[in-house]
Amino acid sequence: MKISEIFTKTIKEAPADEQAKNAIVLIRAGYIHKEMAGVYTFLPFGLRVLDKICNIIREEMNAIGGQELKLTTLQDPEIWKATDRWDDEKVDVWFKTKLKNDSELGLGPTHEEPLIRAVKKYIKSYKDLPFLAYQIQTKFRNETRAKSGVMRGREFLMKDLYSFARTEAEHEELYERIKHAYGKVYERLGVGEQTFLTFASGGMFSEFSHEFQTVCDAGEDTIFLDRTKKIAVNEEVNNDEVLASLGLNRENLEEVKAAEVGNIFTLKDKFSKPLGLTFVDELDQEQNVLMGCYGIGPSRLMGVITELLSDDKGLVWPEAIAPYQLYLVRLGQEAEIVKAADSLYSELKDANIDVLYDDRDARAGEKFADADLLGIPWRAVISAKTVEQNSVELKARTSADMALIPVSELKNRLVKLR
Incomplete structure (x- = not known):
């Protein structure tokens, strides 16, 4: 491509309405355009980078058997009411709208419920499991704060993968496979050395969930990091009992700011049970499908990489995702x-x-x-x-x-x- 043929231009002055380094540099370089707070247009250079990030994620998900699809953005309230997630008091990030006939719709903030409805007709027997399904799709979340550039948007791109298993042992095998694949994604994106598996609360379904946190001054999270063991604990679970269970010594932990670039959760039958996602096992008994969910935000990653690697002259892209070599x-x-x-x-x-x-x-x-x-x-x-x-x-x-x-x-x- 010739510069003379490109409609975008670089600008010398930092945009006055931006605080985040990633947004300032990406706007100055002509990679993104700010439409409103938390909403950005990806211009040709920016889209090339975003597409390359997505392709790396896609390749690693496909390598572990992930099957790509694309679910709808518009959401039927009824299926969300079945899991008690339509109420704004329960999920406070919904964007909701109405059709001309006055019936309500939502813009999808996540997609466990609609995916279950889409796959339910295909799962009858234990022979239909296990499998992994994922998408790379625009999400909408009515965030209270949206001052971190493309690191926290109200409209953003996400890769969300879901696992469907017959037994807890099978779920754990899938979970570990995906965890390993996430590590390969960050290595290929050039932030592997700065990204750490971080133990966080598992809620009611498991002892821990796992986050992938990239050490970054612009990060919104505080983690406690053992660099030698290359693992960390989130601030919320930093207690003596958890540290002992992980074999960590408090004296070896470093308190750092970090940006979450991925997370993985065990769901068990939290969604499959209320939505009737079952299968018949080898003993002819009906069982609930066990699930997990696994997220990576490509647009968020673009912002984190910008924060982490750019210098006083501008952007510094790893070769794997640079718009041009x-x-x-x-x-x-x-x-x-x-x-x-x-x-x-x-x-x-x-x-x-x-x-x-x-x-x-x-x-x-x-x-x-x-x-x-x-x-x-x-x-x-x-x-x-x-x-x-x-x-x-x-x-x-x-x-x-x-x-x-x-x-x-x-x-x-x-x-x-x-």
Whole structure:
């Protein structure tokens, strides 16, 4: 893609109505547009990053046998009344609306109930289980506070996966499989070393639930972290009994701020029982299906990665999710420079390398500043000097060092780095 063809532009000034670093940097770089508090449009650069995050999540969910679907946003109140979750006193984040005939609808904040209704007709026997079903879909939650940019939105993207099992042992096996897959997601997104399995309250269904918390100054949670064992406890369960059960020593725990980037819960028959989701077992006995739910917020992750990795110059994207791999800068309007840069751009595109080509007639400083702000992992410069030497000046976004390499080597280097 050529910069001259893109409708978005970078801006120098921070938006006055934003407090969160992630929103400020993403807006300045032209990745998102703020529609209202807690509601953001993902512009072309931002959508490319968001799609890559979703694809990594999708690949890991598919690898463990997840089956992708897409449930409806509009929700029938009746099924939620059956589980006592339609009442605003019980669930206080609903967005509700009405049809022209005055009947109520809701915008889905989560999807346990409608998924059960969708799969119920297919589950009759123990032979129909177990399975994993998931979606990556827009959720709506009427959050009281929405001042954390894309880290906490009223409209946001979520991957929600649900497990359906016959026995507790089978549920636990699925639970552990998904927990492991989550770890692989964070590693691939470039935040694995900063993300820790965190023990939280399991409510009435299990001793613990598990959160995945990324250590981050902008995080809203406080966790107590054992870096050696790479596990943490949430503030709500930080007591001597819990620490003893986990083999943790209070003296080894570090109190840190963190952002929740995933959570997994055991549900047992909390929803399957009131909604009649049952199966007939090997002994011809009717049993309730046992469930778990597992969430990751792709748009939230985009905000956390921005908070964690960006610097005073702008965004710093891991290669796996960067909108482009290379920012190609042309310095000069002379015919031989234009020819060399255009030719290299075409060659890289033909090699399926994601390249953003700055073909503007602008000062070098402006182009370099935009390259840093946009956070593209690599920058290559074509100038009068490099054309004379049949070379290109290559620099990583995370380094101050530049290397002059033959033009013929650039493509192979970038292919190897993918």
